[in-house]
Amino acid sequence: xxxxxxxxxxxxxxxxxxxxxxxxxxxxxxxxxxxxxxxxxxxxxxxxxxxxxxxxxxxxxxxxxxxxxxxxxxxxxxxxxxxxxxxxxxxxxxxxxxxxxxxxxxxxxxxxxxxxxxxxxxxxxxxxxxxxxxxxxxxxxxxxxxxxxxxxxxxxxxxxxxxxxxxxxxxxxxxxxxxxxxxxxxxxxxxxxxxxxxxxxxxxxxxxxxxxxxxxxxxxxxxxxxxxxxxxxxxx
Amino acid sequence: xxxxxxxxxxxxxxxxxxxxxxxxxxxxxxxxxxxxxxxxxxxxxxxxxxxxxxxxxxxxxxxxxxxxxxxxxxxxxxxxxxxxxxxxxxxxxxxxxxxxxxxxxxxxxxxxxxxxxxxxxxxxxxxxxxxxxxxxxxxxxxxxxxxxxxxxxxxxxxxxxxxxxxxxxxxxxxxxxxxxxxxxxxxxxxxxxxxxxxxxxxxxxxxxxxxxx
Numbered sequence: 384x385x386x387x388x389x390x391x392x393x394x395x396x397x398x399x400x401x402x403x404x405x406x407x408x409x410x411x412x413x414x415x416x417x418x419x420x421x422x423x424x425x426x427x428x429x430x431x432x433x434x435x436x437x438x439x440x441x442x443x444x445x446x447x448x449x450x451x452x453x454x455x456x457x458x459x460x461x462x463x464x465x466x467x468x469x470x471x472x473x474x475x476x477x478x479x480x481x482x483x484x485x486x487x488x489x490x491x492x493x494x495x496x497x498x499x500x501x502x503x504x505x506x507x508x509x510x511x512x513x514x515x516x517x518x519x520x521x522x523x524x525x526x527x528x529x530x531x532x533x534x535x536x537x538x539x540x541x542x543x544x545x546x547x548x549x550x551x552x553x554x555x556x557x558x559x560x561x562x563x564x565x566x567x568x569x570x571x572x573x574x575x576x577x578x579x580x581x582x583x584x585x586x587x588x589x590x591x592x593x594x595x596x597x598x599x600x601x602x603x604x605x606x607x608x609x610x611x612x613x614x615x616x617x618x619x
Numbered sequence: 620x621x622x623x624x625x626x627x628x629x630x631x632x633x634x635x636x637x638x639x640x641x642x643x644x645x646x647x648x649x650x651x652x653x654x655x656x657x658x659x660x661x662x663x664x665x666x667x668x669x670x671x672x673x674x675x676x677x678x679x680x681x682x683x684x685x686x687x688x689x690x691x692x693x694x695x696x697x698x699x700x701x702x703x704x705x706x707x708x709x710x711x712x713x714x715x716x717x718x719x720x721x722x723x724x725x726x727x728x729x730x731x732x733x734x735x736x737x738x739x740x741x742x743x744x745x746x747x748x749x750x751x752x753x754x755x756x757x758x759x760x761x762x763x764x765x766x767x768x769x770x771x772x773x774x775x776x777x778x779x780x781x782x783x784x785x786x787x788x789x790x791x792x793x794x795x796x797x798x799x800x801x802x803x804x805x806x807x808x809x810x811x812x813x814x815x816x817x818x819x820x821x822x823x824x825x826x827x828x829x830x831x832x
Contacts, residue, residue: 421645423631423638426757428818430631430645446628446821447757451643482783489789493782501781502794510799513806514778517771551641551656558768558809568775574719575776576784611642615655
């Protein structure tokens with residue numbers, strides 16, 4: 384099976400299609416090279432022989448129904464394009480005015496950075512750090528890690544140094560990147576003050592809204608198993 | 620691409636292999652680090668239940684003051700009012716917005732309490748067994764893991780309101796101490812759910828010989 388000739392995103396990727404039922408406990412009937420053709424469900428440990436699925440097909444664990452492999456056509460280049468767009472939007476949204484409010488002649492403007500640093504007194508400052516991390520720092524870091532990992536892979540080149548560590552970190556951080564939750568939080572906050580005051584939307588608000596839509600699409604394209612597979616085959 | 624047919628599924632452990640939970644690669648039992656992604660390998664994480672319970676308790680302890688202390692402090696020309704999570708929802712309901720009150724109650728009371736109950740149930744089911752199939756429990760776990768992060772929405776709402784509503788004497792909103800403990804509670808329960816090793820459900824089920832539906 385040749386992986387180096389073509390970039391991973393146009394290669395057929397494995398499909399889980401036959402269960403391994405003929406394995407003995409010991410001695411192990413597979414050498415180290417054969418093990419790379421096997422995979423197991425991370426949620427229920429069912430063992431599979433990975434096979435090539437078609438595009439937009441999904442390999443689902445027969446036992447717990449976790450999606451194991453879901454390759455998308457040209458996913459790599461799409462993810463890079465979307466991630467670059469997200470990077471621009473997030474950086475811009477951080478500094479532009481986000482929302483403004485006015486009541487009886489009094490007005491105020493807030494940027495996303497203001498919201499992140501709204502907790503200031505004493506131990507509450509810790510919360511500012513956490514919120515800034517969840518809505519700005521971690522999403523930014525993840526975007527850069529994903530670019531770092533995927534750029535060489537889509538061009539079929541040797542991955543950059545420590546690409547595996549970078550991808551592992553980006554996967555670990557995934558639940559802590561909460562930009563989209565912050566955006567829904569905005570909607571709730573707006574509903575709460577809409578009766579009391581006049582609200583205006585700054586450019587950053589629209590950028591952030593666009594960002595959320597892209598985040599959702601982007602997550603759909605990324606098949607982690609395919610990325611690990613190509614990191615393995617192109618790095619050895 | 621699910622494959623119907625015989626239910627004789629072999630697990631990696633039975634085949635003398637250990638699975639990497641990060642990248643799904645298998646290695647011979649006893650391998651300590653995944654050579655593909657660099658994660659630490661463990662066939663079954665037996666210490667995971669201790670960590671789940673420790674973080675669960677920490678989350679619960681933080682959740683109590685989160686409900687007792689004010690989440691938001693609102694200063695207006697005439698008065699200064701403090702509202703707790705439930706108090707705020709009741710206030711909004713009194714003004715007639717039942718929909719928003721319901722959303723707040725679901726997001727900050729129903730979901731966190733449900734999460735505590737779900738994690739406790741899943742953790743006890745590993746030790747004591749359960750009539751619920753491993754498949755259902757795995758689904759339950761996935762729901763808990765998915766919903767967990769969304770509880771943070773409350774903290775973000777407080778952050779946005781506190782940054783935005785600063786209108787000198789007319790009205791200003793400040794975060795109350797409950798926002799910190801509520802955030803900690805969400806973080807601890809997220810960590811608690813992440814510490815879970817779902818493969819333990821399936822082992823138990825196999826030992827008890829329950830057939831899969």
